[in-house]
Amino acid sequence: KRGWIEVICGSMFSGKTEELIRRLNRAKIAKQKIEIFKPTIDKRYHEEDVVSHNANSIRSTPIGFAQDMLLLGGSCDVVGIDEAQFFDEGLPEVCAKLANSGVRVIAAGLDMDYLGKPFGPMPALMAVAEYVTKVHAVCVQCGDIANYSYRIAADEKQVLLGETDSYEARCRHCFKEGMKRK
Template structure:
C-alpha cells in the first residue's frame, strides 16, 4: 500500500547514497516514534515531528523527504513542501485524501496543489474485494457515527478500506449523502 511504497523509496534512496529522512506526525502513536511500519510489517527509521518548522528544518538538511500519514499534519504542509521543492528537495508524501465521512482532508488537498505529480492509490474493499477508494471507521465492528470526531489515529480493526457501494450499503446512506431512517 501507501506506506510500503514510501518504504521502498527510502530503501532505494539509501542504496543510492541519497540523503533521505522519513517523517511521521507525532500524533501517530501506533508504533514506535522512531519507526514507520507498514501493514505488511516492513519498517524504516523515522523522525516523529510536531510542527511544520521541524519538517522544514529536516527537509533542508536532506535531498529527499518522505512523509507518512500526511493527513495528520496541518493544512499549511502544502506551503512547506512548496518551499522545500523550490530549494531543490525532493518530496514523497503519502496519506489519505478523504476521511471516514468521505470529506476531503484539507492537508492532502493543499499538498496536491503544491505537488508536481499526484498518484492516487487504492486498496481492496474488506467486504467485497473490489477496488476501495474510501475508509470506514468501525466501533465494535459497526460503522462509527458520522458525527464522531474526525481524526482518530488507529490501525486495523478501527479503519477498513471500502468501495463506495459497500460504504453506502453498510451505513444505510443514500448516494446524495442523506442518512436513511431506520426500520
C-alpha cells in the first residue's frame, strides 16, 4: 500500500472543509477505512464533528497533539485533518510517518493568519505534500477572488475563534485597504 499527503489550503470561507468532506465521503463510498482528526482548540460548532460553513458535517476525533494521530491513524486507508494550522510543529513529521506507512493523508487548513502571515505548521506541511490545492472565497467587499481572512474584531492574538462576526474573506486589494485603516 502506498501513501501520500494532500493539502487543501486557502482563506476562511474558501471551502476547505467542504472539499475535505467531499474527498473523505468518496473514500468512504470506496469502503476505505477513514479517520478524521481536528485540534481540540476548534470548538466552534461541535465538539466532535467537522462542520463546514454550509453545514456539511462528518464525525471526527478531537486531539491535542499531532502525535496523537499515529495510534488511531496508522491502521487507516485515509486520514483527514481539519484546521491543520492549529496543530503543533510536529504535524509535518507525523503526516510523513503516516504517508510512509501507506496512509493517504488529507489535511485542510488556513495557509495565512489574519495578518497575512504563514500559519503555524502549514508552510512546512505544504512543502512536503505531494498535492497542494488552494481554494478561494469571494471577497465580500468587491466580489473578486479572496485570498485573505480579514479580521473585523479588534483582537490581536493569532488564534481568535470566530465566524462571520469576527472575520471576512477579502481579496489582496481590499485586505490591504482594510489593514491601512487599522
